[in-house]
Amino acid sequence: MTHPEELLAGYLDGTLTPKERADADAHLAACELCREEVELAALAAAVLDELTEEPIPVGVTAPVWAELRTRTAPLRAERRWMRLQWAAGLAAAAALVAVVAVGLPRLGGGEASRAGGLATMATAPAPPAGLGAEQAGAPEVALESQPGVDYDAASLTRLAEDTAQQAFQSATGSDTTKSAPTQGSDVALRCLSQGTQGAVTGNDRLVRLIQATYQGTPAYVGVYLESSGAGQAATKAVVWVVAQKGCSVLAYAAKRL
Amino acid sequence: MRPDERDEDVVRRVAGGDRAAFGILVERHERRVYNLALRMTGREEDARDATQDAFLTALRKLSSYRGEAAFSTWLHRVAVNTCYDLLRKRRQAPLLDRLPEHQPEPPPSPDHADASDLSIDVRRALLEVPEDYRAVMVLHDVQDLPYEEVAAIVGVPVGTVKSRLHRGRVALARALGAVPGGERPGPSGPERERPESSEPSDQAETR
Numbered sequence: 130m131t132h133p134e135e136l137l138a139g140y141l142d143g144t145l146t147p148k149e150r151a152d153a154d155a156h157l158a159a160c161e162l163c164r165e166e167v168e169l170a171a172l173a174a175a176v177l178d179e180l181t182e183e184p185i186p187v188g189v190t191a192p193v194w195a196e197l198r199t200r201t202a203p204l205r206a207e208r209r210w211m212r213l214q215w216a217a218g219l220a221a222a223a224a225l226v227a228v229v230a231v232g233l234p235r236l237g238g239g240e241a242s243r244a245g246g247l248a249t250m251a252t253a254p255a256p257p258a259g260l261g262a263e264q265a266g267a268p269e270v271a272l273e274s275q276p277g278v279d280y281d282a283a284s285l286t287r288l289a290e291d292t293a294q295q296a297f298q299s300a301t302g303s304d305t306t307k308s309a310p311t312q313g314s315d316v317a318l319r320c321l322s323q324g325t326q327g328a329v330t331g332n333d334r335l336v337r338l339i340q341a342t343y344q345g346t347p348a349y350v351g352v353y354l355e356s357s358g359a360g361q362a363a364t365k366a367v368v369w370v371v372a373q374k375g376c377s378v379l380a381y382a383a384k385r386l
Numbered sequence: 387m388r389p390d391e392r393d394e395d396v397v398r399r400v401a402g403g404d405r406a407a408f409g410i411l412v413e414r415h416e417r418r419v420y421n422l423a424l425r426m427t428g429r430e431e432d433a434r435d436a437t438q439d440a441f442l443t444a445l446r447k448l449s450s451y452r453g454e455a456a457f458s459t460w461l462h463r464v465a466v467n468t469c470y471d472l473l474r475k476r477r478q479a480p481l482l483d484r485l486p487e488h489q490p491e492p493p494p495s496p497d498h499a500d501a502s503d504l505s506i507d508v509r510r511a512l513l514e515v516p517e518d519y520r521a522v523m524v525l526h527d528v529q530d531l532p533y534e535e536v537a538a539i540v541g542v543p544v545g546t547v548k549s550r551l552h553r554g555r556v557a558l559a560r561a562l563g564a565v566p567g568g569e570r571p572g573p574s575g576p577e578r579e580r581p582e583s584s585e586p587s588d589q590a591e592t593r
Contacts, residue, residue, distance in 0.1 A: 134549035141555075144533075165566035170555035172564050176508055177527035177555075185420040189434045190412050193441040197406055 132156070132163050141171055187282045187380045188370075194381065195325055272313035275341040280350065282380065285343075285368050289384040292336060292352050292366035297386050314338060317349040324371035324378045325351075332356050333367065340373075343380055347373040355383075393457035400448060408448070412441055415458060418529065419465045425524040426469035427476075428513040436472050440465040455538050462531075462539045466521050473517060511561035519554030522547050527555070 136153045337352035354363035370380040399407040423436035525536045537544045
């Protein structure tokens with residue numbers, strides 16, 4: 130006897146046509162194996178139905194956001210850099226031509242092709258020298274130590290919201306109080322920049338730097354105002370949390386202005 | 387962003403150079419993708435990895451999405467394939483995979499402690515169901531997707547979806563220790579105990 134397995138799923142789900150239903154009933158009346166299977170399947174379907182959707186842990190898609198932001202935000206700066214690079218490439222190529230011209234009589238064609246390789250390297254992308262230094266207005270923010278303060282997803286969202294609120298109220302937000310950088314600022318910033326892997330760009334202005342814990346883990350919290358381009362008004366408050374140890378991203382929160 | 391903007395329109399924007407708009411799709415679908423991965427892999431850390439990989443892959447391959455299916459169908463297909471890949475890697479290096487992590491343990495999800503015994507049992511039992519059956523079952527019975535959409539996601543005919551669904555359900559019930567004619571869970575499933583059996587079940591020994 131063949132067992133109509135395709136019908137048995139629909140039998141339980143109540144999706145059979147009257148004809149299919151009659152066929153299934155007829156088969157079940159004659160087949161104990163299928164009756165047993167339907168009984169088991171009903172149990173499993175009921176159990177699966179009880180499963181609830183679980184919340185997604187904080188930060189799971191942070192690397193995706195990082196990927197999106199590295200490729201989008203610095204476009205303008207990147208283009209400017211590429212132009213510079215192209216010019217630099219020309220200069221390097223000119224220099225190489227001179228080297229090759231000098232070397233050729235002695236070294237022959239093999240070296241010339243290596244010089245070609247060097248020329249390619251000279252024009253290959255490299256990080257713009259200026260970008261690291263100007264990143265996120267780094268040196269102007271002191272590290273706030275908040276011993277005993279433990280953040281979680283909710284308080285992080287509030288932090289982003291408050292920042293967005295304040296930035297919105299101070300309109301341009303250009304005249305924030307500047308405090309002297311502390312010894313810890315550097316370490317915290319380096320950790321944030323390492324953990325976020327380029328997600329924080331030169332267009333993001335660091336407004337607060339906090340040392341606290343996140344769900345019990347010692348962490349650095351960086352609060353940034355993000356804008357679509359250098360010198361443009363901020364559009365979003367972004368909070369990144371990295372572990373003090375290892376600098377991996379623990380959490381991320383954002384609020385549009 | 388317009389909250390009622392269709393996924394497919396967002397995709398068009400991303401394809402048109404507005405890469406940041408992909409974030410809208412992440413926000414809309416991350417929870418479902420994560421839950422799919424959680425049921426498919428049975429482990430939170432694997433679900434996290436699979437979710438990340440699925441979205442990064444989707445972003446990279448977005449140009450291959452031609453709009454012949456709903457975006458969510460396409461994304462689910464990417465996610466299911468990511469889970470298959472991850473499970474295959476896990477099978478190939480079952481021990482290496484379990485060595486201590488070099489990364490600090492991620493913060494536990496807030497509701498995790500609430501996971502009932504039932505859902506832990508089911509999580510474990512699901513892993514004993516063949517992957518092809520499990521995928522169909524998770525998509526249909528947990529995520530409530532219709533047969534046709536499951537068929538489009540998994541890439542098999544609707545009839546195959548139905549028979550896999552039936553076989554998967556039977557396998558899951560057996561993995562949970564159920565026997566035909568045995569005790570059945572009441573309508574309020576969570577209080578259900580494993581059916582008492584006089585001898586230890588096979589599953590308990592192989593685990």
